[in-house]
Amino acid sequence: MISNFFRTAWRNILKYKTYATINFIGLTCGLTLSLLIFTYIRQEVSFDTFHEKLDRIYRIKYYAPNELLLASTPPPIAPRMKEFFPEVEEAARIYGRNVSITRVKGDESDSYEENSVFFADSTITKIWTLDFIAGDAERALKEPFTILITEDMATKYFGDENPVGESLIFGGNLSFKVGGVVKEFPTSSHIRFNMLVPYDNMFDLEAPEGADLLRRNLDVNFIVSHSYTYVLLKPGADPQKVNDRFDAFIKQYALPQLQRGQRFELFPMADIHLKSDMLAEPGFVNSYNTLYIFAGVGLLTLLIACINYINLATAQSFTRMKEIGIRKILGSARGQMIGQFLMESFLFCAIAFILSLAGLYFTLPTLNQLTGSELEFVQALDATTIGAAVILLLFITLLAGGYPSIFATQFDSVNSIKGSGVSAGSSGNWLRKGLVVFQLLITSALLSGSLMIVKQLRYLENRPLGFNKENILVVRLQSQNLNAVFTGSDETLNERLNSFRATIEGQSSVRSTSTLTNVPGAGLTYRGIVPEGFTSDDNMFAGSLGVDYDFLKTFNIELIAGRDFSREVGSDPATAFIVNETAIKDFNWGSVADAIGKTINLEGKEGKVIGVVKDFNSQSLTAPMTGIVMDIRQRYSLLAISLLNENTQDNIDLLEAKWNELFPEKTFEFFFLDQQLNQQYLRYQNFGSIINYFTIIAVLISCLGVYGLILFVVQRKVKEIGVRKVLGSSVTGILKLIFTEFVWLILIAFVAAVPFSYYLISRWFENFVYHTNIDVITYVLSLGLVVVIVSGTIIYNAFKAATANPVTSLRSE
Structure with missing residues (x-):
């Protein structure tokens, strides 16, 4: 019996090629996406499991006096x-x-x-x-x-x-x-x-x-x-x-x-990758929220593919009513026919699974590129993956094949042979429409989410940071002491560096240069500080930035009170500080004018505030604005070069040639500041790319679902359309008849998608201190895209039905 089921199922696949192709595309995309996500999640939850004593290994978590939560400790x-x-x-x-x-x-x-x-x-x-x-x-x-x-x-x-x-x-x-x-x-x-x-x-x-x-x-x-x-x-x-x-x-x-x-706490090493909320991690950390999003999107996409199969199989069963009626007359039990439909479902799923393995093979490199993983196809197909795939295959077979098989075999043999098994007002129609609404809901939510992610990433790239990041080339000085900085003991190196700076500042393409410990936007060192009005018992910390006399000029940072550091004031390196606006608020100093002359003790270095600068983002936009204290240092690790012209290769070649003349033993290592700062958001850019891919797949599958429902509607209305054409109805009128039925589905889905997507986007925005607004335009654009995409699918099929010869549909009447 099973072999007969198999042969019949295979013949039906070959007979109904259009339905088969659509189902294969939908199920293959859904299964490929599921395998990708399953493989990725398995790797993420298996971090550090290669350590034999993992259950007993901990890393100390440091609650610093400045309330920072740090992975590194004393x-x-x-x-x-x-x-x-x-x-x-x-x-x-x-x-x-x-x-x-x-x-x-x-x-x-x-x-x-x-x-x-x-x-x-x-x-x-x-x-x-x-x-x-x-x-x-x-x-x-x-x-x-x-x-x-x-x-x-x-x-x-x-x-x-x-x-x-x-x-x-x-x-x-x-x-x-x-x-x-x-x-x-x-x-x-x-x-x-x-x-x-x-x-x-x-x-x-x-x-x-x-x-x-x-x-x-x-x-x-x-x-x-x-x-x-x-x-x-x-x-x-x-x-x-x-x-x-x-x-x-x-x-x-x-x-x-x-x-x-200060406080300390043991943190399980097994939890570092997915649960760490500490600064100064040695590598990229993920979160369970991200995995939940990926798993949810993958599950919903697979569910959309299953819904497609249900709708298409149900629509296909309408054309197979006579076959079902004849089988009943010839003695086939309902259970046998349900088994036949389930076998077809299993065969579809099995072939789609084989195709999805090919999809996994070709898409795994893209996943590796976006996530920084090194997953291999052979590793992805271990016993656990195969076992999970088999269970998933059986589940999809029952889910996708169950309803169509029950629907197709519920009518008596007479109605089946006459082809009158489906009525216009049947509850099954509402179920199929509900499934399509669910598809469009997920698609609308993904589309609006993708648009908001793109908008946020552009906001991060273009938001004013309070300093110039364009055309800033930064050279790593690569001194070999503990902090990788030049110090006063590097006299020979300092002399050569000063010669290098003097030489390149004479070039027409160079505006200015500055040595410093950290570039703006890339992080700070926090140091103990006793500002005027406080004592050492207050345990205060502030962001510390070691700079030279040309720092503000090089990065075009606005001085709003007092003066800049000056080479003409010999005491500046020992006793002068410049602070930002947030530091004044943190120290309760009142106005920016009041801050001038205030005293500061920075880990033993005592001096006065000589200037105040406008706030600038010294860290990524995922971190809040912090108080900054700047002073002249003899220790630095970076040389920033502000270029007047664009970042051309000619500029780089010129600087490298001058560097090699003075530092033949040191590699000329550099980066452009704007590119370096954009790297801070690479994980979010990759996340956005992945969601965009998911969205494209979901849109494709949803279009296939709408296509399936259109086929069903057209088949159900074929005689009605024929009668209307005979009675003089135009093609436009028939298109309107069919299209109106789907407009409401789109609107219902979109209205339901708005609060769902708003909640998810709001949760994602929690990763950022600074973010763009969730605006109406994004949702209008999302609705427009859904309408255009779905309308194209509807109009294509409806137009074919509207222009068909009515004689064909009314021949039996």
């Missing part, structure tokens, strides 16, 4: 945890930074700037799961100047040679021996490294006169946000017991003047 915590907490088995610090690394081989050398070099305690090898390819795992990171490198780094620097025992030069003069090679962490890791270096060797990159001072400072500083601290608890240990005793831990080990109400 360095003195880890070495003291085993002594204080009996629940702790191991603790380790890890600190990442850029390092210039050179491989010398004979008379040749290759130098690279590596941006994922992490200095780590040797205990990290007992916490993380490191897969050693070569070297001694027991001795890893225990010997000074002995490092671990990944496979990629081994190939990059040593080719096919065995790197163990070979040397690499850090910072131009420090030799490190390769002690082992490990496999790279997968992309499903919240942190990834190229090299692991003993933690104490971090200080060896400092100038000798500053290394010991820095080492002593970091050994007692329980305030600074510096290193990530990972903790491995003993089996069965309660993390809450550790959290409850952190206050006592700080009181025992921190100096009284460094006890400022």
